[in-house]
Amino acid sequence: MILTQEQQEILNGSKGDTMAKVMKTLVMYGEAFGAEKLVPITGKYNHLVTSFGLGVIEPVYELMDKLIEAGAVSGQRFSVDPRPLDKNVPKNFLQNIIFKFFMYNKQDFYEEQLKKLGLMDSDAFTCACYLDQVGNKPEKGEVLSWAESSAVVYANSVLGARCNRNSGIMDIMGSIAGFVPYFGLLTDDGRKASWVVKIETTKKPEAQLLGSAIGMKVMEDVPYIVGLDKWLGTELDEQACTYLKDFGAATASNGAVGLYHVENLTPEAVEQGKKLILDGAREYVIDDAELERVKNDYPVIWKDPNAKPKLCFMGCPHMTLQQLKDWTDKVEAGLKKAGNAKVVIPTVFTAAPAVLKEFEKTPYAPRLKATGVITSYICPLMYMNNPLCAKMPVITSSNKLRTYTTARYYTDDEILLQITKGGK
Amino acid sequence: MRQFQGRIVTPGNAKAEAVVTHAGFNTLASLQKSLQFGDKTAKVNDQNNPELYGKPIAGKALCLPQTIGSTTGGMVLYCACAMKRQPACMLFANHIDSLAAAGAILADVWLEDISMPVIDCLGEEFLSYVKDGMTVTVGDHGVVTVE
Numbered sequence: 241m242i243l244t245q246e247q248q249e250i251l252n253g254s255k256g257d258t259m260a261k262v263m264k265t266l267v268m269y270g271e272a273f274g275a276e277k278l279v280p281i282t283g284k285y286n287h288l289v290t291s292f293g294l295g296v297i298e299p300v301y302e303l304m305d306k307l308i309e310a311g312a313v314s315g316q317r318f319s320v321d322p323r324p325l326d327k328n329v330p331k332n333f334l335q336n337i338i339f340k341f342f343m344y345n346k347q348d349f350y351e352e353q354l355k356k357l358g359l360m361d362s363d364a365f366t367c368a369c370y371l372d373q374v375g376n377k378p379e380k381g382e383v384l385s386w387a388e389s390s391a392v393v394y395a396n397s398v399l400g401a402r403c404n405r406n407s408g409i410m411d412i413m414g415s416i417a418g419f420v421p422y423f424g425l426l427t428d429d430g431r432k433a434s435w436v437v438k439i440e441t442t443k444k445p446e447a448q449l450l451g452s453a454i455g456m457k458v459m460e461d462v463p464y465i466v467g468l469d470k471w472l473g474t475e476l477d478e479q480a481c482t483y484l485k486d487f488g489a490a491t492a493s494n495g496a497v498g499l500y501h502v503e504n505l506t507p508e509a510v511e512q513g514k515k516l517i518l519d520g521a522r523e524y525v526i527d528d529a530e531l532e533r534v535k536n537d538y539p540v541i542w543k544d545p546n547a548k549p550k551l552c553f554m555g556c557p558h559m560t561l562q563q564l565k566d567w568t569d570k571v572e573a574g575l576k577k578a579g580n581a582k583v584v585i586p587t588v589f590t591a592a593p594a595v596l597k598e599f600e601k602t603p604y605a606p607r608l609k610a611t612g613v614i615t616s617y618i619c620p621l622m623y624m625n626n627p628l629c630a631k632m633p634v635i636t637s638s639n640k641l642r643t644y645t646t647a648r649y650y651t652d653d654e655i656l657l658q659i660t661k662g663g664k
Numbered sequence: 665m666r667q668f669q670g671r672i673v674t675p676g677n678a679k680a681e682a683v684v685t686h687a688g689f690n691t692l693a694s695l696q697k698s699l700q701f702g703d704k705t706a707k708v709n710d711q712n713n714p715e716l717y718g719k720p721i722a723g724k725a726l727c728l729p730q731t732i733g734s735t736t737g738g739m740v741l742y743c744a745c746a747m748k749r750q751p752a753c754m755l756f757a758n759h760i761d762s763l764a765a766a767g768a769i770l771a772d773v774w775l776e777d778i779s780m781p782v783i784d785c786l787g788e789e790f791l792s793y794v795k796d797g798m799t800v801t802v803g804d805h806g807v808v809t810v811e
Contacts, residue, residue: 407735409738
């Protein structure tokens with residue numbers, strides 16, 4: 241790798257041992273991928289994935305302390321993934337004790353560290369940092385050092401920014417140095433598609449199911465998706481962006497997709513069309529039967545597969561303002577049809593703190609509250625990652641939550657039926 | 665016995681029993697629970713990976729195509745190394761992915777007295793040949809011996 245004089249001097253220790261290690265980390269990271277240079281980060285804000293003060297990841301906090309003590313703090317301010325705890329979310333006495341005193345006993349400590357490192361503000365805890373209400377929305381072509389798989393794939397695919405699938409900790413290394421290695425999704429070649437995915441379904445495919453199917457098939461490759469514009473249209477309007485948010489999160493968590501192109505819709509596909517497809521690209525055809533096969537292959541790891549669900553989580557990744565409004569209408573209509581006044585399964589809708597604040601200003605908020613649905617800024621994944629929750633029969637329409645926890649996946653329509661009418 | 669030539673991502677030597685997955689290794693889904701709740705053997709908890717589910721990987725030679733899933737993956741791997749619950753070595757058939765590379769490199773640069781040699785680009789034949797329980801040796805210059 242060829243470094244500039246400034247970068248080489250930092251690597252040699254001109255700014256101290258800690259900054260030299262930051263630079264060494266980035267150089268080794270780049271060399272693993274054949275990067276020939278480090279390029280400046282041009283996005284205004286960073287986004288970090290590590291938001292939780294989990295006692296067991298003490299090594300991370302020790303490393304953060306080293307950075308803070310050496311003054312090696314981020315030149316950029318940043319948003320960060322959602323908080324793991326919220327008093328609004330139902331939990332029993334034992335769960336409360338485990339969460340507060342054993343699992344997330346470092347939460348306050350870690351949030352203090354984040355402030356010192358450059359946290360945007362005390363509300364900047366969400367995986368959907370790119371939403372307008374949150375304000376961390378990069379421009380097309382901007383170079384980022386983000387982590388959080390669902391945010392990275394959205395920034396690359398829908399916004400046209402340039403970011404590799406950086407890991408937690410590596411995200412802040414780039415931001416501290418102000419540079420990232422130039423490889424992969426930062427380069428024009430790295431953004432070409434090695435898969436053509438043809439959508440041949442008879443109805444609009446469920447976003448989280450389609451993303452899961454594609455993620456599991458293409459893994460970390462870039463897919464060029466044909467036929468989805470039939471269902472999403474050719475404008476990146478609110479509805480299309482929301483669909484792509486949920487779709488992308490599933491591609492990234494069920495596989496390792498960092499960028500996808502949707503023909504006639506996403507910015508690079510609109511500009512370059514089929515020129516984005518590499519010679520020899522493989523083909524994957526998705527029809528109704530394929531989606532059904534994928535869904536039926538999901539393992540159910542509940543102790544009792546026929547158990548009555550005890551909790552429902554929606555909003556992984558965090559819901560948009562419009563989703564909260566749409567689901568208010570849907571839940572009300574579902575309850576009316578079922579003849580129930582309130583949801584029959586404790587249900588939590590999660591969204592960014594800034595989105596929830598906006599939602600509270602609308603007439604939808606009291607209506608949703610009246611249905612019994614709870615809103616929260618929590619990360620459902622962090623909530624569920626403990627033995628007590630693992631034994632709970634939890635349902636979700638998030639394929640990301642299904643992948644990382646014992647939560648069971650249902651489509652949006654199935655979820656609506658379960659929470660308004662009941663059933664197994 | 666067969667030898668495979670790979671590329672060194674992080675240096676070191678190791679000799680350990682193979683644990684093999686032909687599907688992507690989801691680092692967060694696999695390791696978070698065992699790290700969180702004191703399982704020193706680091707049993708894999710990823711429900712989507714039946715080849716590895718329930719198998720311990722601490723001190724083993726983890727043979728895999730690549731890692732997948734959440735971008736906390738590298739951080740989780742870094743923590744496994746800091747807690748000395750990491751595989752003895754990680755051997756990738758494919759080119760290493762950005763998350764595994766981050767975890768291995770962060771451990772190599774920021775942790776002392778930790779060794780987890782990582783070799784990638786060993787080829788699909790490596791994953792076809794190596795089986796659970798075989799002995800794997802990481803020698804010098806990226807040479808991996810399976811017997």
